[in-house]
Amino acid sequence: MRIITISREFGSGGRELGKRLAEAMGIPCYDHEIIELIAKENGFDENYVARVSESFLVSAYPATIGSHMLDYSMVNNVQLETQATQRKIIRGFAEKGDCVIVGRAADIILRDYHPLNIFVYATQEAKLARCRERAKEGENYTDKEMIRKMRQVDKGRALYHNLLMDEAWGKKESYHLCINTSETEIKSLIPGLVAYADAWFEKK
Amino acid sequence: MRIITISREFGSGGRELGKRLAEAMGIPCYDHEIIELIAKENGFDENYVARVSESFLVSAYPATIGSHMLDYSMVNNVQLETQATQRKIIRGFAEKGDCVIVGRAADIILRDYHPLNIFVYATQEAKLARCRERAKEGENYTDKEMIRKMRQVDKGRALYHNLLMDEAWGKKESYHLCINTSETEIKSLIPGLVAYADAWFEKK
Numbered sequence: 001m002r003i004i005t006i007s008r009e010f011g012s013g014g015r016e017l018g019k020r021l022a023e024a025m026g027i028p029c030y031d032h033e034i035i036e037l038i039a040k041e042n043g044f045d046e047n048y049v050a051r052v053s054e055s056f057l058v059s060a061y062p063a064t065i066g067s068h069m070l071d072y073s074m075v076n077n078v079q080l081e082t083q084a085t086q087r088k089i090i091r092g093f094a095e096k097g098d099c100v101i102v103g104r105a106a107d108i109i110l111r112d113y114h115p116l117n118i119f120v121y122a123t124q125e126a127k128l129a130r131c132r133e134r135a136k137e138g139e140n141y142t143d144k145e146m147i148r149k150m151r152q153v154d155k156g157r158a159l160y161h162n163l164l165m166d167e168a169w170g171k172k173e174s175y176h177l178c179i180n181t182s183e184t185e186i187k188s189l190i191p192g193l194v195a196y197a198d199a200w201f202e203k204k
Numbered sequence: 205m206r207i208i209t210i211s212r213e214f215g216s217g218g219r220e221l222g223k224r225l226a227e228a229m230g231i232p233c234y235d236h237e238i239i240e241l242i243a244k245e246n247g248f249d250e251n252y253v254a255r256v257s258e259s260f261l262v263s264a265y266p267a268t269i270g271s272h273m274l275d276y277s278m279v280n281n282v283q284l285e286t287q288a289t290q291r292k293i294i295r296g297f298a299e300k301g302d303c304v305i306v307g308r309a310a311d312i313i314l315r316d317y318h319p320l321n322i323f324v325y326a327t328q329e330a331k332l333a334r335c336r337e338r339a340k341e342g343e344n345y346t347d348k349e350m351i352r353k354m355r356q357v358d359k360g361r362a363l364y365h366n367l368l369m370d371e372a373w374g375k376k377e378s379y380h381l382c383i384n385t386s387e388t389e390i391k392s393l394i395p396g397l398v399a400y401a402d403a404w405f406e407k408k
Contacts, residue, residue, distance in 0.1 A: 121376060172325060178382035188407045192400025199392045 002027065002098040002201045003115040005106040007161070007169065010153040011127030013181045014120035015102050020187060022100035024194045030093050031102040038085045044078070052079040053086050054104045054160050083160070103157065107174070108165040116200050119175040124150075126182035176200070206231065206302040206405045207319040209310040211365070211373065214357040215331030217385045218324035219306050224391060226304035228398045234297050235306040242289045248282070256283040257290050258308045258364050287364070309365045311378070320404050323379040328354075330386035380404070 004021065008014020015031055022029030035053060039046040087109050093099055094110050101110070107117040122130070124147065131146055141149065154170070161169035172178045177196070179189065208225065212218020219235055226233030239257060243250040291313050297303055298314050305314070311321040326334070328351065335350055345353065358374070365373035376382045381400070383393065 119376075123377070172323075172376045172382045172384070173327070175382075176384045176387070178376045178379075180376070180380045183380070184404065185407055188403040189400065190403075192396055192398075192403050194396075195399040196393065196396025199394075199396050200388065203389055203392045 001094075001113055002197070003094055003110055003113045004100045004197060005110065005115045005117050006100060006102045006120060007105075007107055007117070007157075007175065008103065008120040009122065009127065009170070010150045010157075011131045012120045012122040013130055013186050017118075017120055017179070017181070017186050017189070017193075018100045018102040020190045021193055021197070024190050025098070025100075025197065027098040027100060028093075029100040029102065030090075034086060034089055034093075034101075034104060037089050038082055041085055041089075042082065044082065049082055052082055054083075054157055105157075105161045105164050108161060111165075116177070116197055117175045119170065119172070119178045121170070121178065121180055122182040123180075205298075205317055206401070207298055207314055207317045208304045208401060209314065209319045209321050210304060210306045210324060211309075211311055211321070211361075211379065212307065212324040213326065213331065213374070214354045214361075215335045216324045216326040217334055217390050221322075221324055221383070221385070221390050221393070221397075222304045222306040224394050225397055225401070228394045229302075229304075229401065231302040231304065232297075233304040233306065234294075238290060238293055238297075238305075238308060241293050242286055245289055245293075246286065248286065253286055256286055258287075258361055307361065309361075309368050312365060312368045320381070320401055321379045323374065323376070323382045325374070325382065325384055326386040327384075 002025070004018075006014050006018040006021075008017075018031065019029050032050075035046055035049045038044065038053060039049045042049075086104060090101060090104060090106050090109050093101065094113050101115075107115060127150060128143060128146055131141075131150070135141070158169035168174055179193075181189075206229070208222075210218050210222040210225075212221075222235065223233050236254075239250055239253045242248065242257060243253045246253075290308060294305060294308060294310050294313050297305065298317050305319075311319060331354060332347060332350055335345075335354070339345070362373035372378055383397075385393075
């Protein structure tokens with residue numbers, strides 16, 4: 001079984017790397033599909049699920065889920081439920097066979113499947129440039145706001161990851177391979193990564 | 205120009221990885237050759253050069269260099285001279301063309317050549333196993349002694365690296381690719397790494 005997990009810093013291109021790697025290997029890549037499934041299964045709004053599914057956010061304001069207004073303690077329970085559903089879904093994907101899973105602490109959740117765990121990172125400068133490139137029409141974050149957002153997202157991911165397992169998110173020791181995308185075009189890294197992954201699984 | 209630098213934790217197999225990678229790419233790998241050249245050039249003992257060439261050791265006892273006994277302050281000057289010679293030799297290798305250079309802060313020294321900088325690491329358990337395997341006849345370190353030695357060597361390397369440039373040795377941010385050798389046979393990683401390096405240099 002070849003399962004690859006991609007953990008990534010916000011803006012580092014981990015999602016793109018995961019998608020391209022999966023495509024090149026001819027296996028599915030699960031990323032936003034997970035959000036959609038959770039939303040469907042629990043009857044929640046996709047935006048809400050996206051926001052809480054791999055992070056512990058402390059929201060200072062009441063949140064809306066579907067058509068309901070919820071107070072913070074309730075959000076928290078719903079969040080835990082969302083994450084439990086997510087873990088079930090991720091295990092279900094792994095059961096189905098070879099795949100790439102982006103984020104969502106899949107490296108921890110699928111530990112028993114002996115995945116190849118990759119961490120993708122970049123310099124702040126490179127991440128800012130990537131975020132600018134991908135910004136939706138009408139998005140007008142300043143650099144400072146964007147950096148704050150990056151930090152907040154990564155902090156949430158780290159917290160979720162580290163609560164599941166006492167292993168540090170983003171520390172190289174927690175991964176098999178760490179890839180700095182700062183000076184590279186992600187597309188160009190794929191053939192090497194495919195060969196690397198093939199060899200890695202072959203000796204298992 | 206394709207220059208690859210391999211920084212590595214003691215016992216992680218970085219030297220083997222460097223040698224095999226260079227061989228597969230058909231380019232020279234410089235490792236112990238550097239020591240031999242420095243020793244020759246400065247008339248020093250190879251063992252001494254090996255000990256001080258990529259580390260700042262604080263020796264509590266007087267050292268012998270060639271046939272001379274030296275006190276600590278003198279050793280220190282000789283060490284600085286050794287390292288200066290080393291930097292010159294490393295730049296000379298880079299001038300000659302494509303190569304792999306193992307250790308010796310080559311990532312910093314050759315910065316202007318835009319090398320692909322790789323860091324090789326492993327779990328303590330894996331490093332211990334590797335050290336045991338490679339131990340010379342008659343070497344009888346306990347695990348505790350071996351771990352102390354690993355830490356001491358890595359600390360020296362970090363100190364030398366960080367004094368040359370304010371960038372942290374062993375932090376993933378200082379490298380383009382970080383490879384965990386714990387669960388792998390190094391030989392099996394080489395084809396993927398060659399493809400990775402080829403693509404990395406191609407887009408330059």
